[in-house]
Amino acid sequence: MTIEEILSKEENQTFDRKSINISPKDLAIPIVAFANADGGDIAIGITDRTRRIEGIDFETKKLNELLRVPFDFCNPTVKVGIEKLPCVDEKGRENHVLVMHIDASPQVHANQADDVFLRVGDKSKLQTFEERLQLNYDKGERYFEDKAVPDATIDDIDMDFVKEYTDKINYGKSPLEYLKENRGFIKEKGGEIQISSAAILLFGKNPQNFFPRARIRFIRYEGTEEKFGTEMNVIKDVIFEGTLLNMINEAIAYLDTQVKEKTYLGSDGTFVTDEEYPKFVRQELIVNAVTHRAYSITGTDIQIKMFDDHIIVESPGKLPGLVRADNIRFTHFSRNPKIAEFLKNYKFVKEFGEGVNRMCNELEQVGLKDPVYHTNAFMLQAVIYNSSAEKVGYLSGKLAAESEKLAIESEKLSFQNIKLAIDSQAYNEPTKKNILKIYEEIETNQIFGAPEIERVLKCSTSTAKNVMKKLREIGVVEEIKGKGKGKYTFISEFNYTKNVN
Template identity: 40%
Template sequence: MLKSKINPILTLDYMIHEPENKYFDRKLAKIKPSDLAPLISAFANAEGGTIVIGINDKTLEIEGVLAAGADRLNDFINAPKDYCKPMPKNEYEYLDVVNEKGLQDKLLLIHIFPSQEQIIQTRKDETWLRIGDRTKEVKGLDLRNLEYSKNTRRFEDECTMDATVNDLKQGLLTQYKHILNAEHLPTEQVLKARGLMKTIEGRDKLTNAAVLLFAENIMQFYPNCRVRFVRYEGNTAKAGTQINIVKDKSMDYCILKLVDIAKEYIATQLREFTALDTKTGTFKIVPEYPEFAWLEGIVNAIVHREYALAGDYILVSMYDDRLEIKSPGRLPNIVTVENIRHTRYARNPKISRVLTEFGYVRELNEGVKRIYSDMEAFFLDDPEYSEPGQQAVKLTLKNNIVMRKIRQKEQAIGNIGNDIWEQLDDLEREILVYMGSRRAVSRKELEEQTQKSRGTILKRLKHLSDLGIIKQNGRLRDPQHSYSLK
């Protein structure tokens, strides 16, 4: 099968019949070499791609390139160098084919690789980007966002013209100077030393990073510096008359306060499971998720999100079976969902450094590795990273509540023996499984859990008590009366 040696997915059949897409484009050999510049820039600024020269993009017939002559082919090969700045990394190859006239011919494939930390422009100072099967010139705000994504420009390093040192939390600044052993230095000097303040035309200006980290009223400057927590009842988000949101809280603070506020609030929403250790006869409390995993996920979202995306915020969604942490912006630079466990890169290095100095952030990516190891230690699935819509990063932690229920059932059978278990009806088994993860339960609690009447529950409790499986705690009319496993 005839195919590219550099990109084996490009078979001859693929290049002829597959619609042009984000990663390849067809051109005739009649095209001017200079006219390839926008396409080269577009592929390099996106995720790379291949220009296939010698196939008619209208009729899909193979016309080949030999008729263009050696000089024209050499100009095609040199187009990335001659018509773009800086020259993107590229390779070329020829494929032997039979053209539409039945003659031996060749296709020229020019492979353009993605530029990681540079914007590739044409010699005319134009910047292009490949979006789907289109090559689009990028200008204005779109160009600035592209510069942010390539880290040729950092939003955190740009200065804000409005904020002054008086708009920052003085307590946090004092704490920061103490951490740096710099209490004796002026605040402005400390901020400049950390790249959080710059002198522009003789005037000191705070950077976006400084305001995001320390602002007294973050809403005045960056209303998107927010963590929103939404808790749903069930495993899906519903809307309209079936809306199932049970908690919805927005937290709007500067970054150094946001981490603590988000941690304190979300910790109150996470559940704990109490299980009886049959070997020791004692109860153990098992958290829904390992604390480090969910907290590190939130800290990473706050530190590495794209703050230039106005109007978007970090969304933490809690379902019965999982916790999702969604952060604005794609993964930074060379990091992908496949290599995130081992690849280190900071979109906002100055913000990251300050949070590291405050003790919130571990060495880059060491925290991600521990998220994996802590989830494994809790017998939970690996964390899942994804990029929904290519405009956000989402971390999903699954609590495996189904498996916990299975384990609770197995534990209940182990406590009483299979012979007795087989004598019980479904409701009695449900009661025992529920009681197996709690120290004690009330009759009313069991009614709510099982949706059964008072008389039905009392009948089952009496039967279980007569079998010697459970015991009563306190007098029947005592408001604190409860039941527990023997």
């Protein structure tokens, strides 16, 4: 990475710029956010809005404080790699910019205030309690499949099926002993028997009594897109329930009946029959959806949506753990290891982590594109296209490019608006420069007050309070409740004509 790349790069899911004047507690936020998400790089010594090079060589005390952040302000400690890039700063001096390289972590990290952040686009998003809990599940520190199911009893378990399974894996003891002694399917606590979610989903007599939406829904549409209202184009709508194994078997068998075939005379003079999607690929999409679904999300089911030119399989939950769209072919992380092991014993999972790579290979062999993965709200979408599809991923790529362009333009417009707002006031030039410097140095989502202004400007307390007052007067900040008196953040996408006068 070079200083030119740092300056030209837009802030995104894996990259951020920070001023050398950022406080240690504020730097902890993006460090934690990157570690909890996909990892990333933080360039320190460049202002994020104007990309003005400050450097780090002449700020030894501040630099030392920031280097301690991964240890002193992150819990647990975040592993960070350090790189110094040579540059010429704004004053024409030989200098360096510090780059912190942060790997995606298998743990969930918090800052000193015990707040958990996750990198989402170019922002570090504070996680709610529910989001934090889901992140724990995704990271594998806690598994929802181990959670006890309220009101479930041993009578809700199909012991005949457990016996069939223990025979299959050559387990010599009784079915009940298997459930108690292996994988923690059943536990005794306080004299009471607790039945785990995995036990109900895998061996339950009727899992939908406890997880009504733990099912697979197949929807066949006419055409190439989903329509609603008077134009609704649903041809078939079938729901599969029961244990996970039963649902997988029935869904795979039904999908087989919906796939088109074409027969032609091969080069050797014999007739050849090809299906529009390879059988392994169809099967693997369903198995992956069931294996890696976030069963803690109970409000929806797995959906197989079949169109004329593609199939979408939607599964509740984002990509688990360290798996990302760009590494999914060779990276494995199981959100539900008990379910994954069970299906492996039924030969649905060959070797952990090989499924996506084999899907890609089989699609490539018949001239089809690799699967495309999208995250839509809390749903993971896996898409495969047949030979009639015109452009794979065109729409999502176009939308992503437009979204990035709008974000850049919005940031430029916001900066122009703040300058207009400052110029419209009867402030002296030093005050205007101070206000603009604060806007350049402090992040949009950073919480600050007069003490932070005093540190950035290296000014007196009275000057810092005066600048804070002016920021409130022109309406570019909004007060933050619950963080102490006099704490503010800059208004995102500030609009001069809307916010002034």
